[in-house]
Amino acid sequence: MLKAIEIFQDVEEEDVEFLRELEKAGERYKWIPDDRLDDISDLPEQDIEYRLDRLNKFEIVERGVDKYSGYRILPPGYDLLALKNLVRRDVLKAFGRALGIGKEADTYEALTPKEDRVAVKFNRLGLSFKDLKKKRSYDPDKEWFDASKKSARKEFNGLKEVYPKVEVPEPIAFDRHTLVTGLIEGRELSEVEDIDLPEPVLDEILRNVRVAYNIGVIHGDLSEHNVIIKPNGETLIIDWPQWEETTHPESEKLLRRDVENILKFFRRKFGIERDIEETLGEIKGGD
Ligand SMILES: Nc1ncnc2c1ncn2[C@@H]1O[C@H](COP(=O)(O)OP(=O)(O)O)[C@@H](O)[C@H]1O
Ligand SMILES: [Mg+2]
Structure with missing residues (x-):
């Protein structure tokens, strides 16, 4: 725990x-x-x-x-400060199981005072698992905290831009390095054994990329690890701290990489062939 x-x-x-x-x-x-x-x-x-x-x-x-x-x-100690504040602000009431212990964040399930289920993501940028075991080597010092605070704020703002037009978790609150979003029941796309109809799932992911692009936002870290597929086959895109505006000088490169990652996954896993240029054209082609 x-x-x-x-x-x-x-x-x-x-x-x-x-x-x-x-x-x-x-x-x-x-x-x-x-x-x-x-x-x-x-x-x-x-x-x-x-x-x-x-x-x-x-x-x-x-x-x-x-x-x-x-x-x-x-x-x-910083986790405690964030949690105490989120409880005081009536964002959180009770805490549950771990949803994902990752390289750069630990995510837990929690309940709001209205009993809504939420996901609480504690950023740990630059704190490797090894460092967490040996508590004396939190290096480079407090940089992890500053980077993690920035990341929580940025992800929250990105989600605010795209929610609810793009299928993403609802942004609820952030405090320090900690982000609270609506809970999604489902599994990472990378973890599912098989999908009955992979083609519409791919289309749905690409549609969301297009909607975000029309809003002016590029995910920047899209892959099968950041797509959650619900038991009913619907998909959501998570993990937005690396988003950029479409006016960003690197935005074309980021969009291409995002789309390539997704196309590669569907090619490798389901043998679906899509042309990258054509797909990018559709995404940028407007509504
Ligand atoms: N809103 C959410 N609802 C359900 N599970 C979530 C939610 N957000 C994150 N998770 C789980 O936690 C994992 C890590 O979250 P993510 O935002 O991708 O952070 P990172 O990849 O940086 O560790 C996800 O792969 C997913 O399993
Ligand atoms: Mg992720």
Whole structure:
């Protein structure tokens, strides 16, 4: 289970408040120096020590001795801050099973206060699985967090552009490095053994690429791994943090690569032959 969920109930509001203060100070320091700790918080010295001790025990901060000694927040600490905020904002109420533990994100199922099922994606850009096991090697430092925050915001904005005209998960909220979208029941296209009628599925994916293009958006990371196929055969396109506007100088290259990936998959798996130039022409040909 996600560390932040394991400790969610045991963490006190004062722990979270202090963690937020550390986060703020962390914008200026890689390691928040010991002698800065009284400046970042109004708490009396012994309370600061008490809170740090607790955060340490929860393993959401770590103490490092570099040029000077100080503290920094570990990834589960940022997960906790994001989750606490999403709960406070009435976006989330309960947490469920893992949907996908990937190279650059961990995605979990969750419930909103209205009992809608949602997907919660915690970005971990630049944090490899190896790094997560050895908690001392979160390198290069806090860059993962800045990149992951940017990615969550960008994906949310991209989804806002195309939803609901393009079949994508509903964008619901983001906080820090964490993105909440509507849950899709289905499987990655890359994982399905067989499809009864692959041709209409391909056409439907390409239709969505065309609709996005007409809106002015290119996915930029499209492949069989980022298409979800529902049990009824409908498809959705997920994973949009790399989207670009069609006015972007690289947009033609990105569109070609997206479409090539999809055509290659359908050729390899189902023997469907489509001409790339013709297909690109149809996508760019308007509504
Ligand atoms: N809205 C969603 N509903 C259901 N499953 C999802 C949803 N978003 C992501 N997933 C699952 O999590 C996996 C990873 O999500 P994705 O957005 O592709 O991130 P990444 O590939 O960067 O790890 C997906 O392949 C899918 O299995
Ligand atoms: Mg993906």
